[in-house]
Amino acid sequence: MIVAARADRIGRTTRSYRSLVACLAGGVADPQNGFLQAPPSWDHPRMTVSAEPPAALPFNDPSRRSRLVKIGLWLVGLAAAIALLNLLGVDVVGWIQDLWDQIKEVPVGYIVAGLVFQSGQTVLAGVSYYGILKAAYGDEVTLAPIVTAYAVGVAMNNFLPANIGTLVTLLMFVALIPSCTFAGAIAAYLVQKIFFTLAGTFVYLYLFLSVPGSFTENLGNVKDHPALVVGIVVGAALLIVIVGRIFWRQVKKLWNQAKQGGAILSQPKRYLTRAFLPSVLSWLCKLTVIGIFLAAFAIPVTFESVMWVTGSGSLANVVSVTPGAVGITQATNALALSTCCDVSKSTAIDYSTAQQLITTAWNVLFALVLVVCIFGWTGGKSLVLTSYEGAKEKAAEQKDQRAAKKEAKRAEAREKGTGLLRRHRDDEETE
Numbered sequence: 558m559i560v561a562a563r564a565d566r567i568g569r570t571t572r573s574y575r576s577l578v579a580c581l582a583g584g585v586a587d588p589q590n591g592f593l594q595a596p597p598s599w600d601h602p603r604m605t606v607s608a609e610p611p612a613a614l615p616f617n618d619p620s621r622r623s624r625l626v627k628i629g630l631w632l633v634g635l636a637a638a639i640a641l642l643n644l645l646g647v648d649v650v651g652w653i654q655d656l657w658d659q660i661k662e663v664p665v666g667y668i669v670a671g672l673v674f675q676s677g678q679t680v681l682a683g684v685s686y687y688g689i690l691k692a693a694y695g696d697e698v699t700l701a702p703i704v705t706a707y708a709v710g711v712a713m714n715n716f717l718p719a720n721i722g723t724l725v726t727l728l729m730f731v732a733l734i735p736s737c738t739f740a741g742a743i744a745a746y747l748v749q750k751i752f753f754t755l756a757g758t759f760v761y762l763y764l765f766l767s768v769p770g771s772f773t774e775n776l777g778n779v780k781d782h783p784a785l786v787v788g789i790v791v792g793a794a795l796l797i798v799i800v801g802r803i804f805w806r807q808v809k810k811l812w813n814q815a816k817q818g819g820a821i822l823s824q825p826k827r828y829l830t831r832a833f834l835p836s837v838l839s840w841l842c843k844l845t846v847i848g849i850f851l852a853a854f855a856i857p858v859t860f861e862s863v864m865w866v867t868g869s870g871s872l873a874n875v876v877s878v879t880p881g882a883v884g885i886t887q888a889t890n891a892l893a894l895s896t897c898c899d900v901s902k903s904t905a906i907d908y909s910t911a912q913q914l915i916t917t918a919w920n921v922l923f924a925l926v927l928v929v930c931i932f933g934w935t936g937g938k939s940l941v942l943t944s945y946e947g948a949k950e951k952a953a954e955q956k957d958q959r960a961a962k963k964e965a966k967r968a969e970a971r972e973k974g975t976g977l978l979r980r981h982r983d984d985e986e987t988e
Contacts, residue, residue, distance in 0.1 A: 659854075659907045660915070667853035671912075672919050674842045674849065679923065681839035682749075683707035686730075688831025689745045692821035694734050702733050705927040709941055712924035715917040725941070732943075737818070744818030748828075752836035760868045767861065767897075843867070846916065854908040862898050869893035886913060 639650065683704030691698045706729035713722030727742040821828045847866050848858045856862065869889035890909035894900035928941060 660911050663853045663911065667849055668915060671846050671849040671853075671915070674845045675916050675919055676923055678839050678842035678846065679708050679711055679920065680704055681835045681842060682711075685749050685752075685832045685835035685839065686745060688827070688835065689748050689818070689821050690730065690734065690737070692824060692827060692831070693741065693745065693818050694736050697734050697736055701927075701931050703730070705924070705931045706730060706733060708920070708924040708927050712920045715920055729941075741818035748819045748822060749832065749836065752833050753840065756840050757871055760864055760871065763864050764868045767864075847912075850908060850912040850915075854904060854911070856894065856900055856904065856908060857898050859898075862894065865893040865897040866890055 643650070683706075684700070686707055687698065687700050687703040690703060706726050709729065710722040710724075710726030713725055714720055715722075723746070727739065727746060730742045730745065731737050731739055821832055844863050844867065847863050851858045851862060851866070869892065870886055873886040873889045887906050887909045891900075891902050891905035894905040894908075895902060
């Protein structure tokens, strides 16, 4: 029941922001089917608002006094936390001042160059999404809105937990493209991640093999236990077959909805030039940003140091429990730079913190400028906030589905246990 209710709300949300986008673009919207016809204004660099949507209120609270009280409580809580840390011997204020002094000492040229390549990373990744979605949905897709949607997701992932920014981007794709379903958006996401998965695998392999003796220490006993190796391989293959059979029906159902989103894979040349190549360039921009900020803090810029920072940052995102992997990124970067380049912990943390603060602020500003230029202030704000609400609904739906599956398994286990106990009692009475 909970999952059904969530799905119904998400369906209504999708229809509502499709109707909103129709109004933004001057098209025709239908309350049942959402966006019916792509309007000519998609081809214009800026979309105009024909009907002003209702304004979104901070904290979803209509009372200004109540909102100000909540803001005041947040500030008081933050001040109390800093004071408590100071009493415990953690000089937060001093650390912030030292960090600010470090950032001020960074030459402006390094910051400007880093932000140029940071913008290139975002735009080129958005271009790869554009190539994928263009192949799937044709003239319904235009470049600027897709790049903007991606930039919004990147900005949100810097300060929101659980990669909600990515869900916001996918839901904005659903809103912006009349024929696109959420499954189709997921398919486009998976296609876009092909190169980045390969790149991540390359980085992890490089880090593994670059540690002296790692290959010998971890794989040196393979020849001594060939039967064990064969058993592991066969067991893994059987596990894949079993899992595949269990989920095959669901996979076929999703594939029927999602295959349009991955249509570009049927055109290898188009995929390589419109999706793979922009992804490669985006990744190279990311490496360049890392190199620029390493140089700004007088840390040796080598292939090894850049790979270690890249790999440690990726690992931090995987295991992160904090918004934007704050704290975990600094810890893994410091460990990586200490391991590969003998960089002091304080310098590594200052570098990592400064890079994250500067790029996060720029990502937010860059996304804000794009949203205002492409959608306008009022329409863009409503579109982003509505997509964010949809993303939270989708995340909650996924959480409910996992909880429902766990509860079903527990109920099945209890039922089996009760059945066995009843059967045992019947056998005793028969005897």
